[in-house]
Amino acid sequence: MALDTGALGQKQGGGAGQARAPERELIDDCVHCGFCLPTCPTYVNWGEDLDSPRGRIDLMRGLRAGTLEMTPAVAGHFDKCLGCMACVTACPSGVRYDVLIEETRALVERTYARGLFDRLHRAMIFSLFPYPKRLKALVVLLLVYSLSGLQWLLRHTLLPLLPARLREMEALQPKVTAHNLFATLPERVAAQGERRLKVAVIAGCVQRVFNPGVNEATLRVLSAEGCEVVIPRGQGCCGALSMHAGREHESVEFARSLMQMLSGEQVDAIIINAAGCGSHLKDYGRILQTDEARAFSAKVRDVNEFLAALPPRARRHPLQRRVALHDACHLQHAQRIFAQPRQLLAGIPGLTLLEVPDGGQCCGSAGIYNLVEPGSAEQIGARKVDNVLATGADLLASANPGCTMQIQKILRERGQSLPAAHPIEILDASISGTPLP
Ligand code: SF4
Ligand code: SF4
Structure with a gap:
């Protein structure tokens, strides 16, 4: 392929960061066949080869x-x-694009001088989202914002004049209640019946604050299935958001700190219910290159993956719902977890499982993507929402908080609604016999 070097700029000799560009062997694994092109959402957006893998x-x-x-x-x-x-x-x-883009993003962050507003925007994101206590402070502001009428006022006056990134951030905010503020998790939950396994649960950052019900459902289901659960105190971020944005050092510090927090308990598995975090936790061994990190990663299981491998013990009550299952990219592509959530949902009597057309395509959320590339995220998200609605479902199952927020935001913008739940919340409702919204 001929590169548009005129538009891109020629480099005169070496330069800073060249030593950390991806390894030549990894790059040369690509044989230019183009099979990946139709699967790439940005290539589908614009048809440009330079926006393809x-x-x-x-x-x-x-x-x-x-x-x-x-x-x-x-x-x-x-x-x-x-x-x-x-x-x-x-x-x-078998091109390792995951490794290639991770190393390249780090190179971008080290060598590319972003504009002032871009730097400020990213600094705001990374001083907020990896910190659950700060997110709780944000919940207070969001409550005041929505309950005081300020939201209505801004949306009808100044908001349309603000830059797209800020408008996107405002539009993405989920509905919050006092539960988001005061929800806490116990440190330990006993297994119901004879104990089969002992597991640790990672609470996540966004998950913990914006979707506390998902963690609560996770604990109930694990306990009902005979697992003793520990939720170590003081957990911070796993570092996924930072690593996926090229902020290597920050991410590594988060990873070390989280491993330290979990080191006091001997457990059979480390459970996570957010797809993006799970994929990163499984990568600690490769990233940190220590025996401790490799042992940690070997125990990490997405909650769908873990429960699908555990013969069910708790009784499932019928749920008469038509459920469209959205496959989060970091489940289906990064962790290759596809059959397991289907297996869990198919085990619920009365539930009709519906496949989303073109389900291999991203929803446009992708970590902080919709906050920094709102135009592209909107295009990609619109296709996803069209496909979700085409199923005729009355409930959306989504295993990643960012995906749920993105799809809900586009539905709101269209004046439409479709309740959403994590697959573990649906399973919890079936086991406990309580109805879903
Ligand atoms: S990344 Fe893989 S599928 Fe895409 S062009 Fe290269 S070899 Fe082909
Ligand atoms: S990671 Fe996704 S958006 Fe990026 S090149 Fe691959 S398919 Fe395209």
């Missing part, structure tokens, strides 16, 4: 060889990548 790998090759420099155009093609990993599962040559 193949084109981005070519840019990495240019950076590695020193024939390209990190111009705004080059950095922009990497920024527009969702990190959805649809190209990883589509690639017949």
Whole structure:
């Protein structure tokens, strides 16, 4: 493929960060076959090769060889990548695009001088989202904002004049209640009946604050299935958001701290119910390159994966619902977890499981993607919502908080609604015999 080097800028010799561009061997695994192109949401958006996996790998090759420099155009093609990993599962040559883009994002952060507003916007995101206590302070502000009438006033006056990124942030906010503020998790939950396994649960950051019901359902289901559950106190962020945005050092510090928090308990498995976090936790061994990190990662299980492998013990009550299952990218592509949530939901009497057309495509949430690339995220999200609605479902099952927020936001903008729940909340409702919204 001929690179548009005129638009991208030629590099004169070596430069800062060249030593950390992705390894040549990983880059050369790409044989330019193009099988990944139709699976790539940004290629579907614009039909541009440089916004496809193949084109981005070519840019990495240019950076590695020193024939390209990190111009705004080059950095922009990497920024527009969702990190959805649809190209990883589509690639017949086994190209490790996950590793390639992770290393390239770190290179972008080290070598590319972002504009002032971009830096401020990212600084705000990363001083907020990885910190549950700060997110709780945000919940207070959101409660005041929505209950005082300020939200109505802003939406009808100044908001349309604000930059797209700020409008997107405002539109994405989920409905919050006092439960978001005061929900706490116990430190330990006993197994119901004879104990089968002992597990630790990672509470997540956004999950803990914005979807406390998902963690509560996780504890109830694990207990009902005979697991003793520990939820170590003082857990911080797992570092997924930071790593997926190229903030390597910050991410590694989060990872070390979380491993330390969980080191006091001997458990059979470490359970996570947020897809993006799970994929990153399973990567600690590769990232940190220590025996401790490898042992930690080996025990990490997504909650769907864990329960699907555990013969069911708790009785399932019927749920007469038509459920569209949205596959989060970091479940289906990054962790290759596809059959397990289907298996769990299919085990609920009365439930009709519906497949979302083109379900391998991202919803546009992708970590902080919809906060930094709102235009592209909107295009991608609109396709996802069309496909979800085409199922005729009366409930959406989504295993990642970011995906749920993104799909709900687009539905609200269209004046439509579809209740959403994590698969574990649906299973919990069936086991406990309580109705879902
Ligand atoms: S499918 Fe794999 S080998 Fe083919 S172009 Fe895409 S990344 Fe390269
Ligand atoms: S990670 Fe997703 S958006 Fe990025 S190149 Fe691969 S398919 Fe395209």
